[in-house]
Amino acid sequence: MSAQQQPGPSAATAAGLAAAPGAAVAAVPGAAPGSTSTVDEVVRVDRVSRTFGRGERAVHAVRDVSFTAGRGELVAVRGRSGAGKTTLLNLVGGLDRPDSGRVRVAGHDLGAAGERELLRLRRGTVGFVFQTFGLIPILSAAENVGVPLRLAKVPAAEREERVAVLLELVGLGGHAAQRPYELSGGQQQRVALARALANEPDLLIADEPTGQLDSETGRSIMDLLRAVVHARGMTALVATHDPALIDLADRTLTLRDGHLVPAP
Template identity: 50%
Template sequence: MTAPVIELRGLSKTYRLGQHVVPALQHVDLVVRPGEMLALTGPSGSGKSTLLNIAGLIDKPDAGEVVLRGRCVTHIGETAAALLRRDAIGFVFQSFNLVPVMTVADNVDYPLFLSGVPAAERRERVAAMLDAVGLADHARHRPDALSGGQRQRVAIARALVKRPTLVIADEPTASLDSHTAEQVLDLMREVGHAQGAAFLVATHDARLLRRCDRVVRLLDGRITHVDTEEEERHERALA
């Protein structure tokens, strides 16, 4: 069976709000494999964002382990975490988080620039990725000249151009109409599978939930349900 991209083992996390202690995650175990798109769903406050932040090395758990490609990264320092986020993890957000003064091509190029990829290789990879997301003709445009769906495709291109091991996506289709959402989902699956990236997606969007390989439901920081039928089909496919 294919080795996991990320393993979350016994994760717990609490926050203090004044005198109150709020358990955001309670003993959560999760495994995501290459090419898999796993959806996290649940009501507001169920722990989805906290789990994404820990998986993306933005936050640390109070207890438990984060294992990325077989390496325990739970207690690595901030510099090492920043380098892993830069080189191995892509992020896609509902609000796109594009740099408004940069062109589409420059937004996609930026992660490669930060990683020190040579200019000629950067140009080649950016052009190929913009072609893959159907935005080759918009390379010189700025984000405010694009539709919401186009901006989300730029965000996906930016996340995937560095060929990440893991992609963290927070409500990536919430602001999109049905047709655009379907295009974005197709793109994420196609490019993600081609690169062998694992997707960990927090969403309430039924359109996205139907298209994911597995659906994990959270409530009060605990996993309350796993779509076992999808899980079994996925495990058989990977075996």
């Protein structure tokens, strides 16, 4: 086994996942843009647009985009560099606001939310995984995973238990004390995924989560992500341009010049 190849969750861990909250919720079939709301709907984007700059220098990053995503569904967002993938994920994750249109996540209207509510949403309702991992170098793997729990003021004993379960889930139960520089790229991304899951979010947003990994390690990360999403009844939006990883998604959204277009 290479340094970046890590074992997936054990059979016991997988069984634990199946018993996790939301596991019994049925997956939502691929919903077409503009489809009607369902009980299992987590994300609803209605005619959202976002432009940066003005006049001749204006960049129309997202143009009149609409779609829904439901529980237990992993949705890939594909498109060339500059197509608007990251901007769209930022809008859905509450990191940016649209110029027009509406974004709802787990029943919350992000456009009407104040900064404090958005902060609470980003800390609990939405989990983030980025291409560059975003781990704190001086903290161990366990401490990095525990950061969101500290911010949520989870008691120490419960925090330690949840961190241990999460590290076991991502196949790093024996690496809790190691710092990022002691871990491979694949291991660091697994820590980042565990951290994103710490507060049991309804929505997981991953922006090119395998962009810095070799193809085999990248696929193992996507396999793990898909298993977690399906078992826990979460929703995931994953930006990627890798065809092999797109094949693992339940549904694909294709962006071109900011527009949502039919898949090729």
